[in-house]
Amino acid sequence: MNTRGPAIPGLRLVPFRGLRYVPDRVGSLSAVTSPPYDVVVRPDGLHHLESADPHNIVRLILPQGESATARHEQAAATLRRWRAEGVLAPDPEPVLYVYEQRGDGILQRGVIGALELSEPGDGIVLPHEDVMDHVVEDRADLMRTTRAHLEPLLLTYPGDGGATGTHAVIGRTVELPPLLDTTTEDGFHHRLWAVTDPGDRAEIERDLAGHQALIADGHHRWATYLRLRREHSAPGPWDFGLVLLVDTAHYPLRVRPIHRLLHGLPVADALAALTGLFRVRTVEGPLPRALDALAGAAAEGNAFLLAGDGAFHLVDRPDEALLARTVPADRPAAYRSLDATVLHAALLGEVWRVPDDDPSRIAYIHDTAAAVEQAERHGSTAVLMHPVREGLVRDLARQGVTMPRKSTSFGPKPATGLVLRGLDLG
Known part of the structure; x- marks a missing residue:
């Protein structure tokens, strides 16, 4: 993951050493998770999450303080302390992760990994909404200070509907014992697996190379990834961003307003x-x-x-x-x-x-x-x-037309706190 090479023809998702909660060091995995930072209703939801467990991830994604600098430095100090105390620990080797959510009549499965970043003009990752500069700057400063990707973006792509490639790997993987299994307060059941077999990873890589993805959730974080990549001329971890990729041919998302x-x-x-x-x-x-x-x-x-x-x-x-x-x-x-x-x-x-x-x-x-x-x-x-139709969102994105900010809410969104990416871990 340390070489900035030529422009990529399609999606390139690589393994990384996930940073995850150690179950014995927290009250429960469900008590330390959170919705994405921009879904938390403040202040009520924020206070509820902070009181759920002293190690709830909301203390990293929405730290409290008198200034932006103070908030972000507090998040970085908290992350360092939790790692030093063994509350969060890295997995032993770089892997891709299969992630499953089930609830409210929905079954969603996808792959979490570090996605090689591409510029908007490349047509590989398609944004469909405008962003707010002050939010991008806030997220960028948080990522700079913590040197971590704290929650994955949600990206979708329409697979070919067949039984090979990424879908086949996911099907084989979910038959194995998961790394974690928890049910969050909203009633959704979450499971996570590591994809360790080199053949499976190669099959995913070949499959994704022929696809483009739509940003379903996380436009500000994607814009943040690109801003931080431009700040670093040398190849390195800033060339990749933490994402969840979902094949909507097999697992269609809901679109809400x-x-x-x-x-x-x-x-x-x-x-x-x-x-x-x-x-x-x-x-x-x-x-x-x-x-x-x-x-x-x-x-x-x-x-x-x-x-x-x-x-x-x-x-x-x-x-x-x-x-x-x-x-x-x-x-x-x-x-x-x-x-x-x-x-x-x-x-x-x-x-x-x-x-x-x-x-x-x-x-x-x-x-x-x-x-x-x-x-x-x-x-x-x-x-x-x-709500607007997903097909219309994708059609506009392919034309390079972005919708007004916060036009859609795709879901279910991945729970924040199940796997993080520390940029010092590769």
Whole structure:
């Protein structure tokens, strides 16, 4: 993994020495895991995870402190201490890992490894969302300081549907005893295996070399990987990034929306600003019933559900003149008609004047009920979204068109804390 060679023709996933929790040194594996850093609902979810176990991974991915520098140095010190105390220990040799999640009617399996990085123009790894510079810089500084990849990105690729290659290796591997087996608080069952056979690893390498991947979750971390690689001219561990690759031909993911919480904007003010620009109707709850109304409206055009005042307000049928002057005309029709495009270009950009990259004005929340609850608690507005189809996401990505930031949430996402990558370990 120490040679920066010519451009790679496809995906190149290499083994690494995973850094993993030692079961005897923690209360339980489930108590030290976390959702990805950007899914944790703060502060409630953060406090819950911190109290679950003193060694919960959230202390590394979301360290607390008075400044960014203090937070990141604290995470690095915590990581060094846990390694010195034997709470985290590296596996004896570099391997690829087969990872399985099962729950809520879903079975997902994929391979975790260190992926050789490629630039966006290479067409090997396809981003589909814009990123926020301040988040990339924060993640970059955390990785620089800890010298570790603390959680894998989720990448997908459409396999050929056959019974050979990576899928065959996964099938053989899951028949063996796993390295770990745990059930997390959300009810998902997680298992992890090491792929140690050189023939199996070669079969995976040959199979992946013919594929490109879509970033399903982790755009900011991918942008961080690329930024840090550019900072290091010499070949080394920065040329690779920790990822989970899932073949959606065999294990299709679910696509869910990411909702917006608009700080300091009461629902009454948000609705008043829509007069003459959108149709607004109050729809009956509870939340699942209101979401059904949103789904019905979204099947006919752009639609959003506003909440935060104890009721649900369906917003649809945008004014064509508003769209004409706010939505970029130089993008494909599929992009211009996205709910996220209309939300960011027309509603946030012109009607409500909310900067979509200012964390003091807007938060991005994956959990629907949490978005509504926080809006009601703080007198803010929750904008609930309807999910976009995976096929549309991939089509736009192949055209080089990125969607507005936080447009999709693919899942299930890998649990954070099951395997880390220390950059000093290769």
